[in-house]
Amino acid sequence: MKGLKRLLDRGLGxxxxxxxxxxxxxxxxxxxxxxxxxxxxxxxxxxxxxxENLPVFAxxxxxxxxxxAIAALKYDNQPHLAHPLGVWMGNAWNQTxxxxxxxxxxxxxxxxxxxxxxxxxxxxxLARSFCQATRLPLKADGLERQRATAAQFTLSNLERQQNLQxxxxxxxxxxxxxxSQPILLLDDIYTTGxxxxxxxxxxxxxxxxVRGIVVLARAMRMEGWKGxxxx
Ligand SMILES: [Zn+2]
Numbered sequence: 001m002k003g004l005k006r007l008l009d010r011g012l013g014x015x016x017x018x019x020x021x022x023x024x025x026x027x028x029x030x031x032x033x034x035x036x037x038x039x040x041x042x043x044x045x046x047x048x049x050x051x052e053n054l055p056v057f058a059x060x061x062x063x064x065x066x067x068x069a070i071a072a073l074k075y076d077n078q079p080h081l082a083h084p085l086g087v088w089m090g091n092a093w094n095q096t097x098x099x100x101x102x103x104x105x106x107x108x109x110x111x112x113x114x115x116x117x118x119x120x121x122x123x124x125x126l127a128r129s130f131c132q133a134t135r136l137p138l139k140a141d142g143l144e145r146q147r148a149t150a151a152q153f154t155l156s157n158l159e160r161q162q163n164l165q166x167x168x169x170x171x172x173x174x175x176x177x178x179x180s181q182p183i184l185l186l187d188d189i190y191t192t193g194x195x196x197x198x199x200x201x202x203x204x205x206x207x208x209x210v211r212g213i214v215v216l217a218r219a220m221r222m223e224g225w226k227g228x229x230x231x
Contacts, residue, residue, distance in 0.1 A: 021072040021081060022065065030084050038065035046092035048212060050228040054200050055212035056190055059089045062217035070188055070217060074122050082125035085216055089126065090133025093214065103184040103211055105131050106142030108199055109171065113148055126216060127186045139173040143199055164198035170206060185213040192223050
């Protein structure tokens with residue numbers, strides 16, 4: 001009888017396991033242990049990097065298995081991957097910030113047409129798990145993308161800035177409410193910083209305080225980064 005139970009349990013366990021989206025081997029968690037270790041290898045020391053006038057708090061570097069995981073999340077329709085990744089971002093935050101660090105989390109929005117196409121906004125999903133881990137308040141509709149913008153990587157620096165001018169406006173959650181706490185932007189990737197700068201400018205122009213941006217992955221070399229660290 002015991003043997004039968006064990007056999008049934010094991011059988012059920014196998015049924016409940018789904019393939020790891022990175023290596024396709026079956027795993028009991030969203031990402032298999034091997035791939036988790038490969039992603040962890042991309043983590044950087046959790047700290048604020050001073051970039052121009054907007055500090056960046058990055059979980060890892062956009063390369064290797066982390067780059068692969070972000071691609072699977074965004075382009076291979078694996079939104080559940082945002083959960084462990086967002087929690088890891090939150091854990092890194094918790095390691096370096098006192099429990100009562102005041103901040104309101106606002107994810108960088110996608111244009112509604114693009115979000116409909118993808119079915120989700122990865123920044124919003126990461127923010128949800130980040131907020132579960134940090135217990136920081138989430139304002140998922142803090143910002144809105146009012147213009148569909150061309151893919152940034154196709155543009156020059158100047159074109160990028162023009163492309164993003166007025167790309168954002170205040171969303172429902174902040175339109176009629178002025179929080180006393182500073183805002184913490186959150187996105188999946190930080191490359192040139194043009195998107196983050198545009199979002200921060202929209203908020204600051206309306207009198208909001210922006211603490212910086214938290215990202216899952218930053219480019220190996222960030223423009224305007226002097227290698228300076230801030231507390
Ligand atoms: Zn795997």
